[in-house]
Amino acid sequence: MTTPEVLLTNCRIADGRLVDIGIADGQIVCVGEDVACTMSNSAPALDVGGDLVLPGLVDGHMHLDKTLTGLPWMGHAAGPSRMSRIETDKKILPYLSLSTEERAGNLIRECVARGTTHLRTHVDIDLESGLAKLDGVLAARERHRDRVTVQIVAFPQSGVMRCAGVLELLDAAVRNGADLVGGIDPLEIDRDPKGQLDGIFALASRHGVGLDIHLHEPGEMGLFNVQEICARTKALGLGGKATISHGFCLGGITEREAAEAAETMAEAGVALVTHGAGGLTMPPIEMLRAAGVLVFAGNDDIRDTWSPYGTGDLLERAAIIGWKGDFRRDGQVEVAFDLVSAAGAQALGILDYGVRVGGAANLFSIAASCVAEAVTAHPPRKLVLFDGKIVARDGSFLPAAIPITSDALA
Numbered sequence: 001m002t003t004p005e006v007l008l009t010n011c012r013i014a015d016g017r018l019v020d021i022g023i024a025d026g027q028i029v030c031v032g033e034d035v036a037c038t039m040s041n042s043a044p045a046l047d048v049g050g051d052l053v054l055p056g057l058v059d060g061h062m063h064l065d066k067t068l069t070g071l072p073w074m075g076h077a078a079g080p081s082r083m084s085r086i087e088t089d090k091k092i093l094p095y096l097s098l099s100t101e102e103r104a105g106n107l108i109r110e111c112v113a114r115g116t117t118h119l120r121t122h123v124d125i126d127l128e129s130g131l132a133k134l135d136g137v138l139a140a141r142e143r144h145r146d147r148v149t150v151q152i153v154a155f156p157q158s159g160v161m162r163c164a165g166v167l168e169l170l171d172a173a174v175r176n177g178a179d180l181v182g183g184i185d186p187l188e189i190d191r192d193p194k195g196q197l198d199g200i201f202a203l204a205s206r207h208g209v210g211l212d213i214h215l216h217e218p219g220e221m222g223l224f225n226v227q228e229i230c231a232r233t234k235a236l237g238l239g240g241k242a243t244i245s246h247g248f249c250l251g252g253i254t255e256r257e258a259a260e261a262a263e264t265m266a267e268a269g270v271a272l273v274t275h276g277a278g279g280l281t282m283p284p285i286e287m288l289r290a291a292g293v294l295v296f297a298g299n300d301d302i303r304d305t306w307s308p309y310g311t312g313d314l315l316e317r318a319a320i321i322g323w324k325g326d327f328r329r330d331g332q333v334e335v336a337f338d339l340v341s342a343a344g345a346q347a348l349g350i351l352d353y354g355v356r357v358g359g360a361a362n363l364f365s366i367a368a369s370c371v372a373e374a375v376t377a378h379p380p381r382k383l384v385l386f387d388g389k390i391v392a393r394d395g396s397f398l399p400a401a402i403p404i405t406s407d408a409l410a
Helices: 082-095 100-113 132-143 166-175 193-207 219-235 255-268 285-290 314-324 330-339 342-347 371-377
Strands: 006-012 018-024 027-032 045-047 052-055 057-062 116-124 149-155 180-184 210-215 242-246 270-274 295-297 363-366 381-386 389-393 396-402
Touching (some): 006 052, 006 363, 057 100, 057 295, 057 314, 057 342, 100 389, 116 210, 149 166, 166 180, 166 193, 193 210, 210 219, 219 242, 285 330, 295 342, 314 330, 330 342
Parallel strands (some): 057 116, 116 149, 149 180, 180 210, 242 270
Antiparallel strands (some): 018 027, 389 396
């Protein structure tokens, strides 16, 4: 066993045990009862007082470039339609007093303070702004790389086929640092599902990256594009690298159709990310998971130009999803937690995840007796670790990451 450099003692983990967690070089090297008592070295030990210690949260869907975090309150300015919100973005975002980098950084820090250690953000790529928003989010990612990992989707918010030149911009975005190719409502937005899907899948295949496609389309329209996405994923060997965001249609079709769609998605290796949207149908999470579909979750809009709601707290988001899905038993609430933790890590390709030997020391502690209580009550995170260093404490982001010491919680 590698000798720990630091120890977290008196940690309650998800299975209810009280253990000590040894950390060295940003990695968990031992997890067990009374580890501290058996260590011959004098590694600093921080007693977390029996609080629950869980792996860092994973936000699988957000929009760092749209957030208004850090600005004075602004009333929602868009109309009720999706296109109105898209056009309102173009009128508001370029003229805010804070840059994309500043606003994205503000939201990153809010998320880290609430226990998020990994996130995937969509960034608008359109003819009006080109790659400007991507540049801002890339800068914010670099500035916070010692606090959180940030995966970026090049997102054609305004459409692809209806906006000649966007495919070329998406190509440039991937070459400039975006990690995945996005898409949006091939029928509703572009009126050309074959054109959009052929274009973005070819781009992803050429660059060897994954895809994450917004699919708001309802009913049979959305189901058609679920099938088209799955067919292309399977044909191009992109299983495990494709995600459908939202997939509201899956909650608005017959149970038989939903079950068949779940089997198709599982066979193709297409994942689904949800945020439990208010006023819209939520996909049948338990049915999809039972069929073998990887389902994970994210906050989506967090106090931005699309919605005034959201705090960046993924445990709160898990509670919203659980409430909307009528998840009452502890095992069901634990599913809601899985959506914002292990399932998200799998979807984002994070291999060193979890409170286990070999896992990255990306953790948080919370005053809760079990996972279900953590989700439903979601009190402030007492301690957040990234790469074995303390990056947030008592719900506040720290100006500088600090090493673990015996008096770190004093």
